[in-house]
Amino acid sequence: MNKERSAYQDFLLRALICCCAPLLLFAVLLLSQGKSPIAAYRTILTAIFGSAYGFGEVVVRATYLILTGLAASVPARVGLANAGGEGQMAMAALGTAVAGSTILASLPGWIGIPLMLLCGMLCGAAYAGVGVFCKLKLGMNEILTTILMNYIATYLISSLLFGILRDPKGWNYPQTVEVAPQLRLKSFFGTRMNAGIFIAVGASLLIWLFINRTRIGFTIRTIGGNQTAAVYAGIPVKRYQTGMFLLAGALAGLAGAIMVIGVEGRMRIGAGETMGFMGFLAAGMVGSHPLLLILSAFLIGGLTVAGNGMEINTGLPAATMQILIMLVLLTIMAVGGGKKK
Amino acid sequence: MEPILRAQGLTKRFGTLWANKEIDIEIFAGEIHAIAGENGAGKSTLMKMLYGVYRPTSGTIMVDGTVMERWDAALAREKGIGMVFQDLRLVPAFTVLENVFLSLRQAGWKIDRQQLRQQILKRAAEYRLSVDPDVEVWKLDLGQRQHVEILKILLDDQTRIMIFDEPTSVLAPHEIASFLDMLSAFRQKGYGIFLITHKINEILAVADRITVLRQGEKVREFVKGEDFGEMDIVKAMIGEAEVRFDLERPLPEACSRSGALGVELRGVSVKDDHDRVILRDVNVTIEPGEILGIAGISGNGQKELAEVLYGARRSCGGSLFAGGEDITNASIARRIQLGMRVVTEDPVRDNVIPTFSILENMALVGLEMQCRRGDVDWNAMEEQLAGHREIEDLGVPAPERIAGTLSGGNLQRMAFARAVISHPRFLIASYPSRGLDVATVNAVHQTLFRLKRMGVTIVLISEDLSELFSMADRLLVLAGHTASGPYPVETCEQNEIGKIMLQGDTGYE
Numbered sequence: 001m002n003k004e005r006s007a008y009q010d011f012l013l014r015a016l017i018c019c020c021a022p023l024l025l026f027a028v029l030l031l032s033q034g035k036s037p038i039a040a041y042r043t044i045l046t047a048i049f050g051s052a053y054g055f056g057e058v059v060v061r062a063t064y065l066i067l068t069g070l071a072a073s074v075p076a077r078v079g080l081a082n083a084g085g086e087g088q089m090a091m092a093a094l095g096t097a098v099a100g101s102t103i104l105a106s107l108p109g110w111i112g113i114p115l116m117l118l119c120g121m122l123c124g125a126a127y128a129g130v131g132v133f134c135k136l137k138l139g140m141n142e143i144l145t146t147i148l149m150n151y152i153a154t155y156l157i158s159s160l161l162f163g164i165l166r167d168p169k170g171w172n173y174p175q176t177v178e179v180a181p182q183l184r185l186k187s188f189f190g191t192r193m194n195a196g197i198f199i200a201v202g203a204s205l206l207i208w209l210f211i212n213r214t215r216i217g218f219t220i221r222t223i224g225g226n227q228t229a230a231v232y233a234g235i236p237v238k239r240y241q242t243g244m245f246l247l248a249g250a251l252a253g254l255a256g257a258i259m260v261i262g263v264e265g266r267m268r269i270g271a272g273e274t275m276g277f278m279g280f281l282a283a284g285m286v287g288s289h290p291l292l293l294i295l296s297a298f299l300i301g302g303l304t305v306a307g308n309g310m311e312i313n314t315g316l317p318a319a320t321m322q323i324l325i326m327l328v329l330l331t332i333m334a335v336g337g338g339k340k341k
Numbered sequence: 342m343e344p345i346l347r348a349q350g351l352t353k354r355f356g357t358l359w360a361n362k363e364i365d366i367e368i369f370a371g372e373i374h375a376i377a378g379e380n381g382a383g384k385s386t387l388m389k390m391l392y393g394v395y396r397p398t399s400g401t402i403m404v405d406g407t408v409m410e411r412w413d414a415a416l417a418r419e420k421g422i423g424m425v426f427q428d429l430r431l432v433p434a435f436t437v438l439e440n441v442f443l444s445l446r447q448a449g450w451k452i453d454r455q456q457l458r459q460q461i462l463k464r465a466a467e468y469r470l471s472v473d474p475d476v477e478v479w480k481l482d483l484g485q486r487q488h489v490e491i492l493k494i495l496l497d498d499q500t501r502i503m504i505f506d507e508p509t510s511v512l513a514p515h516e517i518a519s520f521l522d523m524l525s526a527f528r529q530k531g532y533g534i535f536l537i538t539h540k541i542n543e544i545l546a547v548a549d550r551i552t553v554l555r556q557g558e559k560v561r562e563f564v565k566g567e568d569f570g571e572m573d574i575v576k577a578m579i580g581e582a583e584v585r586f587d588l589e590r591p592l593p594e595a596c597s598r599s600g601a602l603g604v605e606l607r608g609v610s611v612k613d614d615h616d617r618v619i620l621r622d623v624n625v626t627i628e629p630g631e632i633l634g635i636a637g638i639s640g641n642g643q644k645e646l647a648e649v650l651y652g653a654r655r656s657c658g659g660s661l662f663a664g665g666e667d668i669t670n671a672s673i674a675r676r677i678q679l680g681m682r683v684v685t686e687d688p689v690r691d692n693v694i695p696t697f698s699i700l701e702n703m704a705l706v707g708l709e710m711q712c713r714r715g716d717v718d719w720n721a722m723e724e725q726l727a728g729h730r731e732i733e734d735l736g737v738p739a740p741e742r743i744a745g746t747l748s749g750g751n752l753q754r755m756a757f758a759r760a761v762i763s764h765p766r767f768l769i770a771s772y773p774s775r776g777l778d779v780a781t782v783n784a785v786h787q788t789l790f791r792l793k794r795m796g797v798t799i800v801l802i803s804e805d806l807s808e809l810f811s812m813a814d815r816l817l818v819l820a821g822h823t824a825s826g827p828y829p830v831e832t833c834e835q836n837e838i839g840k841i842m843l844q845g846d847t848g849y850e
Binding site: 218221233234 | 685
């Protein structure tokens with residue numbers, strides 16, 4: 001009993017440190033630059049909660065981050081790391097945008113929207129498939145291959161957007177043709193917020209249920225717990241790893257599809273940039289827990305949105321917020337690590 | 342003459358295990374002192390205490406007659422003790438010279454390559470070590486890497502005592518003779534040498550003094566010139582094991598063989614993790630319903646044999662049949678279907694999920710899977726678990742306990758119980774009683790006999806001859822890269838088996 005209470009207190013203490021330490025360190029940094037931390041924190045709060053548009057923007061980013069975070073979390077459950085959410089999301093966005101302006105363009109929304117999402121998932125899974133193939137058949141480290149494939153995706157997409165996929169009526173801007181209007185998700189309250197957030201939260205609930213409350217999930221947890229023991233129990237480990245990696249790609253792809261049909265309406269250069277990397281961090285913050293991921297996604301989403309306000313109000317570059325995000329992450333890694341003893 | 346190093350009443354306890362108990366030992370300049378004993382007898386622990394890696398639970402260490410108040414690895418090196426570990430400690434990407442530099446105590450910041458190269462070449466020539474200082478270590482074979490380790494010690498002018506932990510285990514048979522010559526050369530130079538080994542022929546070839554350990558205690562000391570033979574050493578090492586009579590060997594007619602699975606190995610060869618053939622051309626038919634004991638000093642292919650049988654390792658030659666079916670390339674899943682089960686030598690590593698509860702662990706090829714609405718029905722599983730008497734007999738911890746928080750012994754019992762309740766037809770049990778208390782060992786043995794009566798073929802891997810003689814019907818002995826036997830237990834003597842175990846590779850010399 002006593003022991004449990006102290007474990008609970010221990011958790012509270014850790015949580016408190018994780019909340020305060022980054023804010024204090026960041027304040028020191030701001031002071032060293034001659035800026036007022038109080039003004040800066042006020043800016044952060046107003047950027048997030050001060051307007052419907054700002055909050056909507058946080059929700060939009062959280063949507064991407066939840067899904068790319070899941071893309072990093074799911075393979076972690078079978079002993080793999082997917083650092084390629086960025087590329088998988090971008091490739092999926094491109095695929096969805098192209099499909100939505102060509103083969104799917106004449107479909108009605110009730111069938112067209114699910115097909116758009118499916119298309120994004122397939123593109124993401126296919127792109128992730130290259131990574132898992134390199135891992136399981138060629139023995140290449142999946143972290144390195146997926147990271148490198150992010151760059152391939154970036155440059156491939158920009159060459160296509162500057163080339164054959166450029167919208168001829170787009171004033172020469174590197175972007176695709178807009179998808180058909182009935183394939184778009186509605187935005188709420190005059191913000192860019194859309195139904196995508198429900199899909200993302202639903203996905204993390206489903207993933208949690210799948211891993212913790214199904215028989216297949218039990219097998220997956222077995223592989224994550226001890227791969228050797230899983231092999232000895234006759235589980236085809238590689239097959240499961242392949243499946244989970246493809247699922248991860250599909251989840252990142254879903255983020256790309258939602259970006260196209262919910263926000264952008266097309267693929268343009270730089271859309272969704274860094275959301276894959278940040279999702280990877282969001283997953284790392286919460287030890288790949290699908291439900292806690294929703295919280296960390298909102299946290300990181302909020303801080304990145306606040307970065308823009310920061311630039312306008314305090315004259316510090318938006319990238320300053322990256323420092324705060326990293327401080328939060330490093331604190332969690334330093335303080336949270338003790339739990340696993 | 343004063344010994345360089347003397348230890349008195351040295352004791353080391355790990356939890357409840359007495360790894361070493363009240364050991365007195367000493368070494369003089371210019372002698373080779375062999376430490377003999379089976380695996381797990383406590384040889385490495387003793388040496389690690391002398392080298393300062395382990396802190397003794399009690400006992401004193403004296404250097405040049407002075408009691409050391411403080412004792413750690415840094416001090417041990419300062420006092421001139423060097424150790425060549427079993428797992429060689431080198432940086433593969435560095436050259437020999439760089440590795441030697443790393444180990445120098447007063448190395449400073451910069452490598453004086455020219456001078457160090459001279460020193461290495463001088464020492465290498467002196468003892469005929471074949472090393473090129475400028476070659477990267479990953480290009481060297483294990484024997485050459487051992488030479489690098491030895492160089493590291495030789496280049497330290499303080500060194501007076503060298504400890505070798507199973508040095509010949511990494512050597513090819515033809516390298517062993519020259520290695521022993523090298524040891525004699527060190528003795529001539531006045532080094533005191535501890536040689537840990539279980540190979541009797543090496544001991545007899547070079548040792549001036551032999552300390553025999555068994556189960557953590559010093560049982561005999563032989564001094565060169567005394568009247569003793571190899572059989573005396575064998576006996577001291579394995580003890581006068583008695584067959585236990587409290588175990589009732591099941592009568593043949595009480596055993597049902599109909600359900601048992603027989604396995605046949607035809608010319609099977611296996612490679613170890615270092616890609617060397619550890620077992621060559623093994624031919625044996627494991628009869629349905631028998632208990633086949635696998636005897637041998639561990640590290641002679643027991644692990645690899647178990648893995649090949651279970652399909653966790655591919656054989657590099659030959660074929661396996663189970664009940665007439667060719668299973669050489671069959672998956673583990675297929676073998677499980679056929680009724681094959683395994684408890685490996687390290688169940689915590691191979692059979693247990695540390696983050697799972699005992700109940701969840703028991704569901705992995707143990708309990709029958711019961712599902713409800715797509716999920717495992719854990720309530721039904723827990724009821725099922727409670728219905729098995731083995732859980733209580735073997736002292737398996739409560740179902741809700743998390744495996745990672747339990748001791749190795751608890752998990753070993755769990756892994757064994759799990760295999761037992763899984764309706765096996767062929768069970769590979771590696772060291773099922775190792776490290777367990779007497780009562781549990783008895784329960785394990787009773788359980789194995791009950792399985793035999795129920796019609797389960799059992800492969801029992803053990804180092805404990807008395808266990809093998811009490812349990813097994815026939816014994817297969819692994820030594821010298823091959824399997825000898827099987828010998829029926831009724832018609833053979835423990836000492837004969839012990840001799841085959843310990844001298845299996847004399848044929849090479």
